[in-house]
Amino acid sequence: MPDVKMGAGHQPEKAVADVTGAGLRVGVVGGSVAGCALAIAAVRSGADVTVYERSDGALEDRGFGIVVPPPLHAELVGAGYLDAGMPTAPVPSRVWLTREPGQRTARELARQPAAVTPCHWGLLWRTLRARADGVTYHRGRPVTEVLRHPSGGAVIRTAESQARYDIVVGADGPRSVTRAAVAPQVRPVPARYVVWRGTLPLDVLAAHPHLGELVRTAWITLGFQGGHGVFYLIPGAVEGSRLLAYALYGPPPPPSWTAGREEYVRRVAEEHFPADWADVVGRGVHTSLACHDVADFHVPRVAEPPFLLAGDAASITRPHTASGATKALQDALCLERALRASSSAAEALRRYADERSDEGARLVALGRRLGQAMVERTPDWAAMGPVEVAEWSRATLDGAASYLYGGAER
Helix, strand or coil, X not given: CCECCCCCCCCCCCCCCCCCCCCCEEEEECXXXXXXXXXXXXXXXXXXXEEEECCCCCHHHCCCEEEXXXXXXXXXXXXXXXXXXXXXCCEEEEEEEEECCCCCCEEEEEEEEEEEEEEEHHHHHHHXXXXXXXXXXXXXXXXXXEEECCCCCEEEEECCCEEEECEEEECCCCCCHHHHHHCCCCCXXXXXXXXXXXXXXXXXXXXXXXXXXXXXXXXXXXEECCEEEEEEEEECCCCCCEEEEEEEEECCCCCCCCCXXXXXXXXXXXXXXXXXXXXXXXXXXXXXXXXXXXXEEXXXXXXXXXXXXXXXXXXXXCHHHCCHHHHHHHHHHHHHHHHHXXXXXXXXXXXXXXXXHHHXXXXXXXXXXXXXXXXXXXXXXXXXXXXXXXXXXXHHHCCCCCHHHHHHHC
C-alpha cells in the first residue's frame, strides 16, 4: 500500500500516540448505517471521530425494509446505539407458502418459530445519525483515496482536503475505496439471478384481509420454481404507518424486455404467485422499487492497522441471510469492545479482525448454500409439508446458525 507523498518543505505532523480512548483520531469513510454505527462505537470509546459520506441526498428517505434479530435489537437499545422509541414491526414466526399445482390458490407448507424485528432503513439511519453525538459528519464529501502516512496512521483524501487519522474505518459499501487499498485483489462474485426489493402501501391488503392478518403475525416465504418471494411489514416514514416490504428472487428480465420495472415484477407475480398475492403486488403503486444483481465476497482479514473494514465494505453475502445491516451493527459492537479492551489502536484492530473476519466468511458460505437451495435448485415446493421443510432447512443450513430459521437449526 503506498504512503502519502508530502509536498516539498512539508513537515510531518507529530505522531499521535498509539493508544485507545481519549486522543485517538478515527476517520470513517461512509456515513450510512454501517458508518454511523461504527462512528458511535469509536466515539463511545473516547475517540475524536470524523465521518465522510459521499452522498448529499436524503439518506433518511431510503425506504426499503431490513430485519435484525430481536436479541441484537435489544442489545443495541440497551447499549445506547438505538432509541427504544424507534418504530419496528416485530413478528415471532415464519410461514412458508406455495401455489397449488395447476391452480391459483395458496397452500401453507409450514410454520417455524423465527422471530425477526423488521425496520425501515431510513428510520434506522436517522436513529443512528442522531445518536452519533460529538461526531463531525461531512455530507456530500466523497473520499478519493486512503493512504498510509509515513509517520504512522493513515490519510483520508477528498477533492477539498486531506486529514490524518490513527484509524481509518472503511464503511463505504461494495465499491469501497478503503477496501481497494486494503485488499485490492477482492472482487464480487456474481450469482446468476437478481433480487427485486419493493415497498407497497398497506392499502394493497384491503381486498385481502386474510393476508393482512397473516403478515401482522408472521413473515412470509413464498416458494416457486426458480425463485421465491419474501413479504413482511415495516414501519412507514410517517409516524404510526406501515408498509408491505418484499424481496423477490429470480432470473433477471430478458434482454428483450422493454416495459418498466413494475410491469416485470407484476408479470413474475402473476406467473408464479397464488392469485391473492399476485393481486397484492399488481394492485398498488410502489413507494420504492429497485433491482439488484446478487453477488458476494469477503475480505480474508478485515483489519490491517491502521485500516478497518466494516459492513458491506468487508463482506457481502447473498441477501437470503438477511445479514447486511445486522452484520454492520455487530461490527460496531465488536469495535467498541475491542477498543475498550486494548492498550493500543493496533491491538484493537487485531482483536476486531480475529472476531469479524471469520464471520464474514461464514455468512458468505451460508448465503451461497441458501441461494443454491432457494433459487438455483429449488425443491418441489408443492410436494413439501412441515416435516419436509424442516428437513430441507436443516440440510441447507448444514450446521450453521441463522436467526431466520428458528427451531429448524437444531
